[in-house]
Structure formats: structure tokens, C-alpha cells
Amino acid sequence: MYTKPTTPTPRTSVTAPVLQQRKKSGDKIAMLTCYDASFAAHFDSAGIDAVLVGDSLGMVIQGRSSTLPVTLDHMIYHCAAVARGMQAPLLIADLPFMSYRDVPTALVSAARLIGEGEAEMVKLEGAGWALEVITALAERDVAVCAHLGLTPQSVHKLGGYRVQGKQSEDAERLLADAHAVAAAGAALLVLECVPAELATRITSEVSIPVIGIGAGAGCDGQVLVLYDMLGITPGRRPRFSKDFLRGHDSIDAALVAYVEAVRDSSFPGPEHAW
Ligand code: KIV
Numbered sequence: 001m002y003t004k005p006t007t008p009t010p011r012t013s014v015t016a017p018v019l020q021q022r023k024k025s026g027d028k029i030a031m032l033t034c035y036d037a038s039f040a041a042h043f044d045s046a047g048i049d050a051v052l053v054g055d056s057l058g059m060v061i062q063g064r065s066s067t068l069p070v071t072l073d074h075m076i077y078h079c080a081a082v083a084r085g086m087q088a089p090l091l092i093a094d095l096p097f098m099s100y101r102d103v104p105t106a107l108v109s110a111a112r113l114i115g116e117g118e119a120e121m122v123k124l125e126g127a128g129w130a131l132e133v134i135t136a137l138a139e140r141d142v143a144v145c146a147h148l149g150l151t152p153q154s155v156h157k158l159g160g161y162r163v164q165g166k167q168s169e170d171a172e173r174l175l176a177d178a179h180a181v182a183a184a185g186a187a188l189l190v191l192e193c194v195p196a197e198l199a200t201r202i203t204s205e206v207s208i209p210v211i212g213i214g215a216g217a218g219c220d221g222q223v224l225v226l227y228d229m230l231g232i233t234p235g236r237r238p239r240f241s242k243d244f245l246r247g248h249d250s251i252d253a254a255l256v257a258y259v260e261a262v263r264d265s266s267f268p269g270p271e272h273a274w
Pocket residue numbers: 033052053054055056057094147190192213223224225
């Protein structure tokens with residue numbers, strides 16, 4: 001039976017300004033996804049900085065082929081569970097597909113994720129039309145994480161889960177989008193599946209911390225899907241991921257190994273990037 005930890009590890013709680021400070025100091029940020037209280041209870045002592053309740057739960061929890069069927073109610077349910085399980089890491093939650101399609105809808109969705117789900121930051125995909133949503137949320141003091149590169153909610157438009165920004169025109173657009181989301185008020189940026197050289201350039205140019213997944217070691221931090229890094233996702237593991245449970249005898253040891261590898265930049269290696 002799950003019991004809430006009574007003696008939380010004495011770490012300073014991670015906040016958006018703490019992550020901003022980490023960009024300045026160059027100390028890498030270790031982030032993972034999580035979907036329930038039992039796994040979350042392992043995160044405090046492992047030293048994970050930020051936890052993302054990702055809409056990837058549609059795939060790894062619900063067994064769907066994309067994130068598109070995930071609803072706001074699903075996100076709130078899982079976010080509240082994670083919030084009950086951990087103390088220190090910053091709790092970020094995805095706004096699911098179409099829940100931020102315009103400003104009024106986004107404000108209501110974010111209010112529910114924060115109020116009912118206890119999220120401390122909300123993540124949304126894209127730039128362009130989404131910039132006014134980021135601005136509206138940031139103006140109301142909602143901490144926003146932008147997500148660029150491979151944006152899984154656009155899978156049908158993109159034509160699959162592919163590396164983005166390989167052509168110079170696409171790379172320039174991604175760079176411009178990264179500047180635009182930061183200017184709109186995003187506090188954090190996730191860059192998914194973009195060439196390492198481009199991700200490093202974006203990280204050095206934008207003022208906000210950049211967290212990579214399949215974007216090389218030059219980002220300010222890394223995020224992986226928890227089940228991928230424990231090697232329990234069914235099917236083929238994505239190239240950018242690594243099974244940290246292999247060679248370790250417990251989930252705690254695997255989490256600590258991940259945090260250490262992110263901090264000393266030994267993960268991701270060139271074999272995990274493009
Ligand atoms: O939903 C998710 O888990 C994500 C990560 C892959 C960054 O967006």
C-alpha cells in the first residue's frame with residue numbers, strides 16, 4: 001500500500017527562478033516524466049529537479065498510439081496523484097491537445113491544472129498562434145513551459161515522429177520560435193528531437209533554461225519519459241533514451257544514475273542525438 005513519505009529529504013524546493021539561476025550557473029537540470037504517487041515518492045531523494053506530468057501518459061499509461069486522446073481530466077487526475085507523492089521537484093503538467101486552442105480556453109484549462117492538479121507550471125506545444133496564449137498566461141503570473149521541435153500533438157501534420165530542424169530553413173524557424181516563446185513570457189523551453197548543434201545554439205542564445213530530449217548534451221538540462229529510462233516501455237526504445245535500470249538493482253539507483261549522468265553531461269552521448 002502506498003504511504004505518503006513523512007520525512008521529506010531536506011532539499012530546497014525547486015521553483016522557476018531556481019531553474020533560471022541554474023542556467024546562469026551552468027548546473028544542469030535533471031527532469032523526468034511521472035504519472036503517479038508511488039513513482040513520485042522516489043523522486044525527492046534522487047535529486048530530480050523537475051517532474052513533468054506529460055501527455056505521453058496517453059501512450060505509456062493508456063496504451064494509445066498518440067497523445068491526442070488525452071483529456072484535461074486525465075491530466076488533472078495524474079498531476080494531483082504526482083503532487084501527493086513528492087515535495088521538492090518543480091511540478092510541470094502538460095496542457096493536452098486543444099485545451100489551449102484560444103486564450104479563454106487556455107486560461108480555464110491552466111486554472112484547473114494548477115488548482116485541481118496542483119501543477120506549478122503548465123506546458124504547451126508550439127509558437128505562432130500559441131504565442132498569444134503564452135503571453136496571456138504569463139501576464140496572469142502562470143509559469144509556462146514552451147515545447148518546440150518535435151511537438152507530438154502535431155503528429156498528423158508533421159507526418160510522424162521525426163527529427164525537426166534538419167534543413168537550414170527549418171532550423172532558422174526553430175531558432176526564431178525559441179526567441180519568440182521566451183519573449184512571450186515562457187519560463188522554460190523543452191526542445192524535442194532537434195539536431196544537437198541547433199539545440200546548443202538555441203540554448204546559448206535564449207535567456208530561459210532549455211531542456212532537451214533527443215537534442216544533445218548542449219542544453220541546460222534533460223528530460224526523459226520515466227518508463228523509457230527504466231526500460232519498461234513496450235516496443236522499441238527511442239534512440240535518444242537510455243535504460244538506466246540496466247546495471248542497477250533498484251529504481252532509486254537508476255534515478256540517481258540518471259541525475260548524475262545529466263549533471264556531469266555523460267548523458268546524452270552522441271549515440272542519443274542527431
Ligand atoms: O508528454 C511528454 O512526456 C513530453 C516529454 C516527452 C517532453 O512532452
